Amino acid sequence: MDVIVAGDRAELAEARRALGIGGTPPAEASLALVPTMGALHEGHRSLMRLARERAEHVAVSIFVNPLQFGPNEDFSRYPRTFDADLEVCAAEGVSMVFAPSVEKMYLPDRQVGVSAGEMGTVVEGAFRPGHLDGMLTVVLKLFNLVRPDVAVFGQKDAQQLAMVRRMVADLDLPISIVGGPTVREADGMALSSRNRYLSPEDRGAALALSRALFAGAAQRTPEEIRRAACAVLAAEPAVAVDYLVLVNPATFAEVREDHTGEAILAVAARVGSTRLIDNVTITL
Structure with a gap:
């Protein structure tokens, strides 16, 4: 049909x-x-x-x-x-x-x-x-x-x-x-209609977003998660971060150190003239 x-x-x-x-x-x-x-x-x-x-x-x-x-x-x-x-x-x-x-x-x-x-x-x-x-x-x-x-x-x-x-x-x-679920390319980058705006150099820099999320997801406490993810982003000067947050998936309020259960690690950043977002779900 x-x-x-x-x-x-x-x-x-x-x-x-x-x-x-x-x-x-x-x-x-x-x-x-x-x-x-x-x-x-x-x-x-x-x-x-x-x-x-x-x-x-x-x-x-x-x-x-x-x-x-x-x-x-x-x-x-x-x-x-x-x-x-x-x-x-x-x-x-x-x-x-x-x-x-x-x-x-x-x-x-x-x-x-x-x-x-x-x-x-x-x-x-x-x-x-x-x-x-x-x-x-x-x-x-x-x-x-x-x-x-x-x-x-x-x-x-x-x-x-x-x-x-x-x-x-x-x-x-x-x-x-x-x-x-989020669909990713082989290198971890989340698919987005805005990815087509990225130059080859910008796209390489944009990989820092998913790398930061995966680095954070490998940790165990909210403090460790935020620190690991921030370190990855700080190492990529071409990425201008709007936010990196660890939040409650139902309210999007920042989680405290004693939080248990699911949390979302979310990032938004500009690479060149393009703004990108990404996130992963973590169980604490």
């Missing part, structure tokens, strides 16, 4: 009808959504495969959301590769792609959005004010429009995943949220 492409609400509703979604149980088909901003890579493919395990049909949204970008960020140059993205979706058995324009997604006099609350002001939210508000706003709109049973997000954007789970819990949304 060819991928059905929908660009607005009417086309999306027609696509759902064509796929038998929204019928009467038990005949109603299940649907999993993979929200993306396009420029799809193997990490996105892994999320589509995970989605196919959870539902009869998979929908992928392709939308570069302006609300997630600050005034000095890379919205205008964010890679847009729609034709190639459609080929990826077809190869992965995706049933439907929702690819609205900004004008179709947001009213010109839009006023109401989602607040990420206190959790949206720490870690990534502290360096990108309003970013997590914008992310949650578009995710809620996608949930309301596509109406999936399941939504799949990558663990690479760990705070985003945590915030979506919190929104679903706080707002009683009838959607199951699934996290997919």
Whole structure:
């Protein structure tokens, strides 16, 4: 079956009808959504495969959301590769792609959005004010429009995943949220649509991010973890660190020395003109 492409609400509703979604149980088909901003890579493919395990049909949204970008960020140059993205979706058995324009997604006099609350002001939210508000706003709109049973997000954007789970819990949304593991290249670098911005020299320097995380993960206490990871980053002068934090995966509050259980070691840094993020989960 060819991928059905929908660009607005009417086309999306027609696509759902064509796929038998929204019928009467038990005949109603299940649907999993993979929200993306396009420029799809193997990490996105892994999320589509995970989605196919959870539902009869998979929908992928392709939308570069302006609300997630600050005034000095890379919205205008964010890679847009729609034709190639459609080929990826077809190869992965995706049933439907929702690819609205900004004008179709947001009213010109839009006023109401989602607040990420206190959790949206720490870690990534502290360096990108309003970013997590914008992310949650578009995710809620996608949930309301596509109406999936399941939504799949990558663990690479760990705070985003945590915030979506919190929104679903706080707002009683009838959607199951699934996290997919980070996909890495052979040298350990996490796949990202922004990796294509890196020059060969920058890419070599950017490997310090994953090396720092792996060095930290090999330690036993929060202090040792932070010290080992910081030492790796300090040895690479081409990497300008925004943050390196060890946080609670549910709240993104910094963990204390007596913390037990899971923690997330997360890093954000600029290499050249490109900002990259990465994280690993550690059990203490």
